[in-house]
Amino acid sequence: MFKENYHSEGFPVFVDLGSNDGRVVAVASALGYKSYGIELDKDAYKSASDNFTALRHQVSSLEHATLYHGNYSDKSLIDKIPFRDAFVFYNYDDSNVGEIAALIARQGKPGAFLILQAYADYSVRIPLRLVGVLDHQNRKYNPPIFDVFQKPVPYSRKR
Numbered sequence: 001m002f003k004e005n006y007h008s009e010g011f012p013v014f015v016d017l018g019s020n021d022g023r024v025v026a027v028a029s030a031l032g033y034k035s036y037g038i039e040l041d042k043d044a045y046k047s048a049s050d051n052f053t054a055l056r057h058q059v060s061s062l063e064h065a066t067l068y069h070g071n072y073s074d075k076s077l078i079d080k081i082p083f084r085d086a087f088v089f090y091n092y093d094d095s096n097v098g099e100i101a102a103l104i105a106r107q108g109k110p111g112a113f114l115i116l117q118a119y120a121d122y123s124v125r126i127p128l129r130l131v132g133v134l135d136h137q138n139r140k141y142n143p144p145i146f147d148v149f150q151k152p153v154p155y156s157r158k159r
Helices: 023-030 042-055 060-064 075-080 097-107
Strands: 013-017 034-039 065-069 086-091 113-117 129-134 146-150
Touching (some): 023 060, 023 065, 034 042, 086 097
Parallel strands (some): 086 113
Antiparallel strands (some): 129 146
């Protein structure tokens, strides 16, 4: 749904901040993204890593997917992942929405998107612009609904 509405040239970068079992990283990779997943929970990371290892010889798109164990705010981890090149950041369910948005505002490239589960805690300030809602069922049956935020692109006046 996202890729149909928001396009990028070339081979875009996707970063899942809290990748759990890695399925979103795998799907993004299959859709043509260079995908990175960061997971803090050691067991979830190990499970995802084991699954990726077992599937790599069957699913060629996984060669463009990388998983990391750690905290997405860790500078040494941020240096390993091309945050400044990322076209899409994703987070499904995290109480640190403000921290994630601030990280993208600082480290993300202008125009980068953040996709958040719509019932995340928005009581904190989000320094990104809400640009859309991904909702394939028009909010009728309480499906997973996602809000799409974007880091503003600096305005340049042409003379």
